[in-house]
Amino acid sequence: MRILFCLHNYHPAKGGAEWLMQNVAERLAARGHQATVLATNAWSVEDYFLSVRGRKMISPTVEDVNGVRVKRVPFSRFGARFLVLGRAAANRLPVPGANALRMLSWGPRSRAYARAAAEEAAEADLVVACPLPTLNVRYAVCAARRLRRPLVIVPCFHTEDRHTYHHPMYYRWLRSAEAVASLTEHEKNFLKKEGRIAAGKIFITGAGIEPGSDARGGSSDVRARYGIPPGECVLFVGQHGRHKGIPDLVRAMSLVWEEGGEASLVIAGNPTDHTRQVKKLVANMEPQKRRKIFFIEQFPEEEKRGLYRLASVFVSVSPFESFGIVFLEAWRERRPVIGCVRGASSKVIKAFQDGLLVEPEKPRELAGAILALLRDPAARQKMGERGRKKVEDLYAWDRVMEKWENVFIRAVSRST
Numbered sequence: 001m002r003i004l005f006c007l008h009n010y011h012p013a014k015g016g017a018e019w020l021m022q023n024v025a026e027r028l029a030a031r032g033h034q035a036t037v038l039a040t041n042a043w044s045v046e047d048y049f050l051s052v053r054g055r056k057m058i059s060p061t062v063e064d065v066n067g068v069r070v071k072r073v074p075f076s077r078f079g080a081r082f083l084v085l086g087r088a089a090a091n092r093l094p095v096p097g098a099n100a101l102r103m104l105s106w107g108p109r110s111r112a113y114a115r116a117a118a119e120e121a122a123e124a125d126l127v128v129a130c131p132l133p134t135l136n137v138r139y140a141v142c143a144a145r146r147l148r149r150p151l152v153i154v155p156c157f158h159t160e161d162r163h164t165y166h167h168p169m170y171y172r173w174l175r176s177a178e179a180v181a182s183l184t185e186h187e188k189n190f191l192k193k194e195g196r197i198a199a200g201k202i203f204i205t206g207a208g209i210e211p212g213s214d215a216r217g218g219s220s221d222v223r224a225r226y227g228i229p230p231g232e233c234v235l236f237v238g239q240h241g242r243h244k245g246i247p248d249l250v251r252a253m254s255l256v257w258e259e260g261g262e263a264s265l266v267i268a269g270n271p272t273d274h275t276r277q278v279k280k281l282v283a284n285m286e287p288q289k290r291r292k293i294f295f296i297e298q299f300p301e302e303e304k305r306g307l308y309r310l311a312s313v314f315v316s317v318s319p320f321e322s323f324g325i326v327f328l329e330a331w332r333e334r335r336p337v338i339g340c341v342r343g344a345s346s347k348v349i350k351a352f353q354d355g356l357l358v359e360p361e362k363p364r365e366l367a368g369a370i371l372a373l374l375r376d377p378a379a380r381q382k383m384g385e386r387g388r389k390k391v392e393d394l395y396a397w398d399r400v401m402e403k404w405e406n407v408f409i410r411a412v413s414r415s416t
Contacts, residue, residue, distance in 0.1 A: 001412060002034045004124035006117055006140035008108060008131070010039035010070055013058065014270050015239065016325060017131040017156045020207050022068075027401050028408075029067035036124070037065075038116055038136075040108045041072040044239075045134065048107030049080045050273050073116050075108035091163040103169060106133045117143040124149060126412050131156035131322070132170050141173050150415035152408060154181040154205075156322035159190045160343045161243070171195035178411040181205045181404070183323040186347040203407045208400030209328040211392050212305075222306040228294055232263035232374055235311035237304070237329070240267075240275040243320040245340075247281050248363045250293070255367035257289055261374055268296040268307055308333040312380065313373045319343040319360045327355070328395050331387025336380045338369050354387040 003025075009015065011022045021037075029035040041058040042048060060072045083105035090098035113136060121127050121143040129140035132155045144151040153174055158165050174180050174195055180202045182188040188202045222228070234253060238244055246267060253265045267278070275297075282293050299307065308314065314330035319342040327337045327348055337355035339345035349355040356369045373380050 001408060002123060002125045003028060003036070003408065004117075004120045004127050005035065005037045006127060006129045006136050006143075007037055007039045008045060008134040008136045009042050010037050010072070011065060013039075013043050015044065016321075016323065017154075019325065020156075020323075021130050021154070023208065023397065024401070024404055025068045026066045027397065028405065031401070031405065034069075035067070036069045036071065036120055038071050038073070038113070038120055040075045040110060040113065040136070042075065042108065044270075044272070045106070046272060048075065048077065048109075048134075049084045049105060071116060071120070073110060073112040075110040075113065077107075078109075080105075080107070099167060099169060102163070102167060103133070103135070103138075106135065106164075108135055110135075110139075114139045114142070118146065121147050121149050126150050126152065126408055128152045128154065128408070130154035133164050133167065137170075137173060141176065145176070148415075150178040150411045151176070152179045152181055152411050153177045154183075155187070155191070156183065157187050157191065158243075158320040158322055158343070159187065160319040166194065171197070175201075177201070178414050179203055179407050181407055183207055184344045184347045186344045187322060203403070203410075205403045205407060206395065206400050207323050207325050207328070208395050208397035209325065209332060209391060211332060211388075211396055222303060222310055225303075226266075226294055226296055228264055228266060228310065232261075232312040233266055233310050234263050234370055234374075235266045235307065235314050235330075235335075236268065236316060237307060237314070237326050238269045238316060240269060240272045240278060241318075242272075242274045244316070244318045245360060246274075246278050248317065248361055248366060249315055250278065250281055250285075251363035252366035252370060253293070254285065254289055255364060256370050256374070257292065259367070259371055261371060263292075263312060263370075263374055265293045266296060266307070266310070267293070268299060271297050304329065305333060308335055311335050313338060313370055315366070315370065316340075316345075317358055317360055317366060319345075321345050324348050327387075328391055331384070331391045334381075334384035334388045336373055336383035337387065338366070338373070350386075350390075354383050354390060 025035045041060040060074050062071045086101040087105035090101045117139040127144040127149050129137040191197045315338045317340045319340045324345045339349045341357040351357045358365045
């Protein structure tokens, strides 16, 4: 098949959807399909509406990336500030044109993208659009309709984020597609109920990971490089997005330390506009607490497994997730996890089996969960072992890619 992926950003841009679709595109190319990616030249979604002064964009060009043809186009930020203000107002007040404001404010707004989507779709057997709420999905829908190409949408829907994702236009796009690739059963059930999308059109594809070598070790180099002392460690890995709940993790660890816990806190991942607020919170803490918090930004991919291996507990309690690949990464290293009882993570983690689930925005409850695991090494080991087995049984990429490929083949056959 000739598959066109209409994405917002693409490698080396970082993010969950970016990582997912890079893996899907490259693995389909390795299976003999012709994969083309159309993306903007942004590093992150924030580039569409926050200040990018002094920040270089990725070059808008056409290149081959690991067997995938990647075409990047520029985008416009004209009026971005006013659209963001309009979105904020639309989230709180019955503003005229609220739905249009919300949709346009996310970007990318790009005539070049719309033209390129039409040009590339003309040569494709299938158009795949990911993720919502960004406007590249709209360009893909328009191109697929105009050229009568089958369309698969990968929404990566954050079910708890009502202001951003719950939008009548998005539901219409999903209903118009030949297939919707859902990452979890939770997402599928939500889209059936709230979006009135036919159950037979939604397929659970999931996300995958390479189980890789089961060799231990690797954390000592990371400790030495970043000055992390020996002993227990609580780890967060991910972009410093406002929705990730990092301030609540910092507050929870403060309570852990007040209860006698000695674990370090490592916050690893790409900084965002929200990073300053997190660091300001840390700067206002007592010196003995500040010394236990370590920020690791822009770490190389080859360090990731070493980061997870130094962790006693992995924590990511955002309710605004479509899957949670970080949990698979932690389980691969036999680490117990703590996630959110709301949203998609609650269907990835099995409570008290391979991790714990807590309510969001409740640092005291999170502190209790962290302390419970820090004080029970046997429970940590059992949860980590179960997590590793789950990765091997359910989430190895070879198994997951069969599902993705079958969805795409079915979408093309339905349209013929």
